[in-house]
Amino acid sequence: MAKSRALLAVLALLGLGGCKPKELALERVAGVSIAMPLGRTRSASAEPTDGFVEHVEPGRWRVRLSWDPDPRAGPPTDEEALEAAELAHATIIRSAASLRSLTAGDAADRSDETLEWSVDGHPAALIRGADGEALIWRCERSGRIFRLLRDGAAERELAFATEAASVHCHDAHTRAASAQIPSVNVASLGDGWVLARRTSASAVYLRGDALEIVFAGRKAALSDDLVVAAHLAPAWIEAAGLHEVHVAVGEHSNGPQGHPAIVLRGEAVLDGRLVRWSMLSWRCLQHARTYQALVVGEPPAQGAADAANWTGHDGALLAVRCHGSGGQ
Ligand SMILES: [Zn+2]
Numbered sequence: 001m002a003k004s005r006a007l008l009a010v011l012a013l014l015g016l017g018g019c020k021p022k023e024l025a026l027e028r029v030a031g032v033s034i035a036m037p038l039g040r041t042r043s044a045s046a047e048p049t050d051g052f053v054e055h056v057e058p059g060r061w062r063v064r065l066s067w068d069p070d071p072r073a074g075p076p077t078d079e080e081a082l083e084a085a086e087l088a089h090a091t092i093i094r095s096a097a098s099l100r101s102l103t104a105g106d107a108a109d110r111s112d113e114t115l116e117w118s119v120d121g122h123p124a125a126l127i128r129g130a131d132g133e134a135l136i137w138r139c140e141r142s143g144r145i146f147r148l149l150r151d152g153a154a155e156r157e158l159a160f161a162t163e164a165a166s167v168h169c170h171d172a173h174t175r176a177a178s179a180q181i182p183s184v185n186v187a188s189l190g191d192g193w194v195l196a197r198r199t200s201a202s203a204v205y206l207r208g209d210a211l212e213i214v215f216a217g218r219k220a221a222l223s224d225d226l227v228v229a230a231h232l233a234p235a236w237i238e239a240a241g242l243h244e245v246h247v248a249v250g251e252h253s254n255g256p257q258g259h260p261a262i263v264l265r266g267e268a269v270l271d272g273r274l275v276r277w278s279m280l281s282w283r284c285l286q287h288a289r290t291y292q293a294l295v296v297g298e299p300p301a302q303g304a305a306d307a308a309n310w311t312g313h314d315g316a317l318l319a320v321r322c323h324g325s326g327g328q
């Protein structure tokens with residue numbers, strides 16, 4: 001069995017059969033469990049959509065598992081993993097996108113390599129930065145992206161693989177909680193917009209054929225690199241239910257409530273029809289969260305390109321409230 005091979009590898013790492021393993025703390029937080037090295041200080045936040053658990057040995061090391069809501073599909077791309085890792089001078093040591101999801105293929109195709117680089121069945125990217133390293137994976141079953149970080153140049157208490165092998169990130173009994181989704185001031189949207197659907201990670205507003213989607217915030221910082229933003233955009237557009245995403249143009253722009261933002265515009269297919277989309281990405285300093293909001297509209301009949309109001313509804317993006325009264 002593939003699973004027991006992984007277990008044997010873990011036991012070997014632990015040095016069982018003579019040496020006693022270092023003391024581990026079995027953590028269960030928000031439907032997530034992990035065995036971590038026991039540090040002198042522990043902190044945790046039990047938010048199912050947006051929490052963490054951390055052990056620190058002051059002056060020596062830190063191990064932290066954290067998660068954010070994430071409606072995107074598939075293993076994280078290199079850009080997505082680097083964004084989530086938040087490590088200075090980070091490079092990809094191992095890409096997740098090249099690994100098959102264990103939940104996809106059949107057992108015969110599960111190579112040892114795939115197993116070794118998966119966390120609870122999810123292909124994981126390994127990132128190394130100046131001060132530490134991180135494993136990044138997306139758990140589609142719980143709609144979250146996870147980061148297992150360890151830093152400190154001091155001696156390692158355990159191999160990274162040991163902690164990763166102990167993780168359970170999706171639990172059938174975990175209920176999706178309400179994430180921190182910016183509200184939309186419907187009054188300033190104009191007539192006809194209604195809140196159509198709210199999930200644990202997004203809110204969808206409709207007016208006729210137009211729609212606006214606001215995604216829950218993530219703790220990871222926002223890169224202000226337009227090329228990176230253009231690489232990250234399609235996964236968000238696809239998470240909104242669009243296909244065949246084409247990114248046409250991007251620029252720095254004004255976001256909601258005066259936050260500097262990046263706006264990207266392009267085309268995609270929705271329900272078999274060609275549509276235009278505009279997406280804002282911004283960082284709310286007040287909430288220390290990165291947000292995405294997206295509007296989708298029909299191309300104008302004449303096909304004229306109006307960069308300032310690409311979808312015909314771009315103004316709706318500025319009705320989003322990420323902090324203060326009207327936010328949450
Ligand atoms: Zn999972």
Ligand SMILES: [Zn+2]
Nearest residue numbers: 284286322323
């Ligand atoms: Zn804000």
